[in-house]
Amino acid sequence: MTGDRSIVHKLQKLNLSHKGISSVLLVIQLLRVPFLTLCHVPLCLLISASFVAMEIFSVIVTPVDLCASLESVIKNRKWQNLIMSHFCHINEWHVYHNLTGFIRHAVWIERTIGWKEMLKVIFILLLRTQALHLILNHIFYVCTGDESYSKDCYIGISGLVFALNVISNMSLAGYWEVPLSNGSILYLSKSFMGWLDLFLVQFPLPTSSFVGHTAGIMAGLSYQGTYLSQYGPVKFTEATEYESEQDTGDS
Incomplete structure (x- = not known):
C-alpha cells in the first residue's frame, strides 16, 4: 500500500535490479514454519504462491491502474479497483514485505480455525479495511483539503496483514517489559x-500508506471481539494440539 501515483511508479523501478532475491528470502521465511503446520495451511500456501508467481511472471504490468483511492473509485468510478487492488x-x-x-500471522490462524473459516475471516477483514481506508481518507480530505488524501492508493494486502496482526496479538496474554533509562520498567x-x-513500519518506509495501515488495525479491532467469541484465541504452537491428542489417546 503506498501513496501518490508518482511514488508508485518510482518504486516499481526499484524492482528491476533485484528480481528473484525477495522470492528466495520469502521461501526462507516459509521454511521457518514447522513442517507439520505447513501441511495444514493450504490457503496460506496458495495465496503466497499465487502472489509470488504473479510478480515473477509480471501478470499485472501496471498495478497503479488498479489501486483503490477516493479519486479512482468515487471520481473515476473504477469500482472494480475495490477488488482488484x-x-x-x-x-x-x-x-x-x-x-x-501475512505468513507470520495467517499461518497460525488458519492452523487454528481451518482453511474454510480462514477464507471467511480474510474476506471480512479485506472488506472492512478497504471501507475504513476510504472513510478515513475522506475525513482527512474534508478536514485538511489536502489532495493527497483523495489520491492515497490502496494496493496489496498490507492492511489485511495489520488486521491479522491485531487478531493474533489479541490472543497473547501478558505484557512486554521495556526497561527505561531511569531504571523503571514500562x-x-x-x-x-x-x-x-x-510506527516501526512507517519510519523506515515513509512511502507506505499510514492511513491504509491504520485502517487495517481498526478493521482488526472492530472484528477481534467477534473472532475470539467464535473461534477462541489463536494457537501458536503444535504442542497444544499434540498434548490434547495424547490425553485423548491415553483416556
Missing part, C-alpha cells in the same frame, strides 16, 4: 503490538 503489488519487495507479515500489553508495528 488486493491482487497486485508494486514490486517484488512489496510482495515480500506483505507476505512475510509494561506494554502484547495486544498493543499492532500499533507499535504501525
Whole structure:
C-alpha cells in the first residue's frame, strides 16, 4: 500500500535490479514454519504462491491502474479497483514485505480455525479495511483539503496483514517489559503490538500508506471481539494440539 501515483511508479523501478532475491528470502521465511503446520495451511500456501508467481511472471504490468483511492473509485468510478487492488503489488519487495507479515500471522490462524473459516475471516477483514481506508481518507480530505488524501492508493494486502496482526496479538496474554533509562520498567500489553508495528513500519518506509495501515488495525479491532467469541484465541504452537491428542489417546 503506498501513496501518490508518482511514488508508485518510482518504486516499481526499484524492482528491476533485484528480481528473484525477495522470492528466495520469502521461501526462507516459509521454511521457518514447522513442517507439520505447513501441511495444514493450504490457503496460506496458495495465496503466497499465487502472489509470488504473479510478480515473477509480471501478470499485472501496471498495478497503479488498479489501486483503490477516493479519486479512482468515487471520481473515476473504477469500482472494480475495490477488488482488484488486493491482487497486485508494486514490486517484488512489496510482495515480500506483505507476505512475510501475512505468513507470520495467517499461518497460525488458519492452523487454528481451518482453511474454510480462514477464507471467511480474510474476506471480512479485506472488506472492512478497504471501507475504513476510504472513510478515513475522506475525513482527512474534508478536514485538511489536502489532495493527497483523495489520491492515497490502496494496493496489496498490507492492511489485511495489520488486521491479522491485531487478531493474533489479541490472543497473547501478558505484557512486554521495556526497561527505561531511569531504571523503571514500562509494561506494554502484547495486544498493543499492532500499533507499535504501525510506527516501526512507517519510519523506515515513509512511502507506505499510514492511513491504509491504520485502517487495517481498526478493521482488526472492530472484528477481534467477534473472532475470539467464535473461534477462541489463536494457537501458536503444535504442542497444544499434540498434548490434547495424547490425553485423548491415553483416556
